[in-house]
Amino acid sequence: MTVTSREIVGQMLRAGRELDIETFVGLMAPDGYIEWPYRPSGAPARLRGRTEIHRHLTEAAKALIRFDEYRNVVMHETTDPEVIIVEYEAHGTVVPTGAPFHQTVIAVFRVQNGQILSYRDYINPLPLMEALASITGTTQAGS
Numbered sequence: 001m002t003v004t005s006r007e008i009v010g011q012m013l014r015a016g017r018e019l020d021i022e023t024f025v026g027l028m029a030p031d032g033y034i035e036w037p038y039r040p041s042g043a044p045a046r047l048r049g050r051t052e053i054h055r056h057l058t059e060a061a062k063a064l065i066r067f068d069e070y071r072n073v074v075m076h077e078t079t080d081p082e083v084i085i086v087e088y089e090a091h092g093t094v095v096p097t098g099a100p101f102h103q104t105v106i107a108v109f110r111v112q113n114g115q116i117l118s119y120r121d122y123i124n125p126l127p128l129m130e131a132l133a134s135i136t137g138t139t140q141a142g143s
Helices: 005-017 021-027 050-060 125-136
Strands: 028-035 046-048 065-077 083-094 100-112 115-123
Touching: 005 021, 005 065, 005 083, 005 100, 005 115, 021 028, 021 050, 028 050, 046 050, 083 125, 100 125
Parallel strands: 028 115
Antiparallel strands: 028 046, 065 083, 083 100, 100 115
């Protein structure tokens, strides 16, 4: 049975939420990438390849945000069977402070041969900037 692009993306979202780094990285194509077009200062713009993605996720898993659930997940299939667009709300906790965290996400995935070639994560950077400010005591992005 062939796994659809939609099913691969569902597996990726689940692995990300559960911090299942091995599954997450295994779903990526060897030369696949994740990028964040809108991000706070200091966050990477793009991670390419399984090694770089694995390293980043391992470091991030110990850090700022723990995601507890994704709500209102809507997957849009496109006229290109490789492209899936996902909208969802990420709910979690700012680890150092225990404060609640909420972020709206739109992500665009390209799946080829059962692996994710590209994952463009259009997060709303404002909640992340607020979480960073609550920890560092800064009030401006990049401060």
